[in-house]
Amino acid sequence: MVFAAALILAQSPGWISGQILANNKPVADAVIWLEGPGEKLKPIRAKVIQRDRQFMPHISVVPVGSRVEFPNMDNIYHNVFAEHKAAKFDLGMYPKGQSRSVVMDKPGITSVLCSIHSEMSAYVMVVDAVEALKTDRNGRFKTKNLPSGTYTIQVWHKTLGEANVRRSISSGDAPVQISLKK
Amino acid sequence: MALCMAVPATADQNLRLGGSIETAFVSAKRSGELKSGHRYTRTQLSAEQGAWRAEATWWAYPFCGFHALDETSLQYSAANWSATAGRIRLPVGQHSWDEQWYSPFIFQTRLELQNYEGGKRLSHTSPGYLFEYWKGMHQLQLGLTTSTAQPNNLLPKSVNRAAVRWQTFFDPFIVGASALVDPTDIGDHETMTSMDVRWSQPNWLARAVFLSRRNDGSTFTDYDGTVISTSGHQESLFIDTTYRPPGVTNVQLGLRWDLWRNISSASQSETTTLSLQYELSHGIDAAVNYTFGPNMSDQKFGGGWALQLLKFHRF
Numbered sequence: 280m281v282f283a284a285a286l287i288l289a290q291s292p293g294w295i296s297g298q299i300l301a302n303n304k305p306v307a308d309a310v311i312w313l314e315g316p317g318e319k320l321k322p323i324r325a326k327v328i329q330r331d332r333q334f335m336p337h338i339s340v341v342p343v344g345s346r347v348e349f350p351n352m353d354n355i356y357h358n359v360f361a362e363h364k365a366a367k368f369d370l371g372m373y374p375k376g377q378s379r380s381v382v383m384d385k386p387g388i389t390s391v392l393c394s395i396h397s398e399m400s401a402y403v404m405v406v407d408a409v410e411a412l413k414t415d416r417n418g419r420f421k422t423k424n425l426p427s428g429t430y431t432i433q434v435w436h437k438t439l440g441e442a443n444v445r446r447s448i449s450s451g452d453a454p455v456q457i458s459l460k461k
Numbered sequence: 462m463a464l465c466m467a468v469p470a471t472a473d474q475n476l477r478l479g480g481s482i483e484t485a486f487v488s489a490k491r492s493g494e495l496k497s498g499h500r501y502t503r504t505q506l507s508a509e510q511g512a513w514r515a516e517a518t519w520w521a522y523p524f525c526g527f528h529a530l531d532e533t534s535l536q537y538s539a540a541n542w543s544a545t546a547g548r549i550r551l552p553v554g555q556h557s558w559d560e561q562w563y564s565p566f567i568f569q570t571r572l573e574l575q576n577y578e579g580g581k582r583l584s585h586t587s588p589g590y591l592f593e594y595w596k597g598m599h600q601l602q603l604g605l606t607t608s609t610a611q612p613n614n615l616l617p618k619s620v621n622r623a624a625v626r627w628q629t630f631f632d633p634f635i636v637g638a639s640a641l642v643d644p645t646d647i648g649d650h651e652t653m654t655s656m657d658v659r660w661s662q663p664n665w666l667a668r669a670v671f672l673s674r675r676n677d678g679s680t681f682t683d684y685d686g687t688v689i690s691t692s693g694h695q696e697s698l699f700i701d702t703t704y705r706p707p708g709v710t711n712v713q714l715g716l717r718w719d720l721w722r723n724i725s726s727a728s729q730s731e732t733t734t735l736s737l738q739y740e741l742s743h744g745i746d747a748a749v750n751y752t753f754g755p756n757m758s759d760q761k762f763g764g765g766w767a768l769q770l771l772k773f774h775r776f
Contacts, residue, residue: 374630390710394633394664394666397705
């Protein structure tokens with residue numbers, strides 16, 4: 280699939296912000312992660328809830344080594360399984376009020392599905408990075424404070440695919456604009 | 462790798478509003494004729510706070526000139542039970558909306574589409590009350606409703622039908638048994654019994670549902686003007702399986718065998734359907750089916766090619 284995206288990096292000391300566009304339209308729920316100087320993100324405990332026969336959130340991003348829980352909040356049985364680059368597991372079937380979890384220890388995208396309800400799907404991006412976040416409904420993002428240096432900014436979107444850009448970010452730099460083509 | 466733990470059964474205390482609009486367009490043979498156009502739109506709104514949930518659903522089915530309130534109810538949920546009042550799906554067989562409607566198969570099974578006593582179908586909702594209780598691996602449902610309701614009644618004036626369902630699982634199987642009893646004169650002494658099983662594995666899902674129905678006898682006029690007798694003893698069985706190729710999240714293949722047998726008149730009808738569903742993008746699915754059968758007397762239940770485009774939007 281061919282698309283064009285632009286990263287507009289407005290950089291004041293310590294943080295990076297921008298917007299992801301495709302065909303001049305903002306791209307919501309794109310995953311952004313940065314590799315570069317600084318301390319890498321530590322593993323967290325994340326939740327992907329099963330409620331109203333859907334996984335919520337539909338797209339998550341977690342640091343490598345994180346434990347992701349899948350609580351069942353519906354009155355029906357659910358199953359959780361995944362088969363992708365970063366993880367392959369089957370957590371089995373369980374009823375309301377129970378939760379099962381998995382440690383995601385390989386970077387990459389994982390599609391999570393329910394073998395009982397084919398309409399349910401979610402994506403978990405596992406990253407080995409200094410910062411990771413998702414774009415908002417306007418395609419915008421803003422990182423935490425980061426040290427100056429050269430960063431590789433990577434972008435993933437469910438339908439648009441993946442792209443990465445190397446940028447040198449220093450304190451006081453003027454905003455930069457990046458166009459991506461795939 | 463997996464860790465089993467308990468989570469709070471009730472939702473958080475913040476008001477949570479949601480909804481969805483689902484629209485389908487179809488081209489398929491029904492009642493012996495090829496029809497194309499707007500199949501259905503289902504609009505659902507919900508509000509949830511703490512243990513309470515209110516839901517309103519409107520279902521328009523232009524393909525067959527039908528529209529009605531769908532699942533519209535007020536529900537209270539505790540840790541291991543819930544009570545619902547309003548329009549409910551009777552807990553007979555695999556009865557939830559997505560079990561019936563969201564699959565690679567464009568049309569529902571014969572046991573869901575069949576007109577039963579009073580012209581009612583299992584696929585439609587009924588005004589009444591639903592009680593659910595679950596403990597460990599077991600789930601029990603009791604539905605109380607009426608046989609004299611109109612499509613837009615929210616609550617029954619009187620209760621004269623009861624359906625009960627028990628369900629349990631032992632991974633990778635879910636098995637269930639259901640029964641419907643209509644003991645009053647109004648409902649012509651109708652009874653149904655059903656057994657069902659589901660087997661699921663990553664990429665595979667297989668289901669089978671058997672239903673047996675007995676009725677003392679009544680006739681009614683169907684929406685297309687056909688006078689139908691509901692008396693006698695009928696049995697229905699379907700078996701279907703769906704397969705999602707490993708690593709391909711947007712494609713599903715399906716195969717279904719659907720049998721309807723009228724024991725009283727010694728006649729039967731069966732169909733076999735091949736299906737392919739393709740997710741074009743998030744919330745937009747296309748499906749193509751080919752159905753072998755049924756015989757001539759049952760052409761209202763389709764046959765041949767069917768195409769559907771489904772758009773689903775949650776908010």
